[in-house]
Amino acid sequence: MPISYQIHKARKRVLTTVTGPISVEDILGQFQAAIREGVLAYEELIDACGVTPPFLSTHDIWRAADLVRLVLDTPSERHFGPRAVIVRDDAVFGMTRMFANLLSGFFPIRVFREPGAAEEWLAGWNEAADGT
Secondary structure, three states: OOEEEEEOOOOOEEEEEEEEEEEOHHHHHHHHHHHHOOOOOOEEEEEEEEEEOOOOHHHHHHHHHHHHHHHOOOOOOOOOEEEEEOOOOOOHHHHHHHHHHHHHHOOOEEEEOOHHHHHHHHHHHHHHOOOO
């Protein structure tokens, strides 16, 4: 499976690693796993630096975003934690930015090239939630 994850309940964080080619079904499966595990509201740091061709098409990105939005239409699943995605490849960066833009009105999601910047952004969400 191209997506694996570790749950850190004490930190309310999911660390996800994506390797190899990825499909729309893989993306939806990850959201469904977060629902099953009860961690959809946790922050998620997604390392997608290992994604390889064939890359998703523009049509696939739109389809994935539409399917994730269907999950958001379920009243019990409306609270998503922030997602920070780290990528290196230019094509993956562009497609991930498109996916993030399509979903940014539904939950906080940003794409980064550097892990430190992604960590800093997620830390800002933690501080806002703590009221600091």
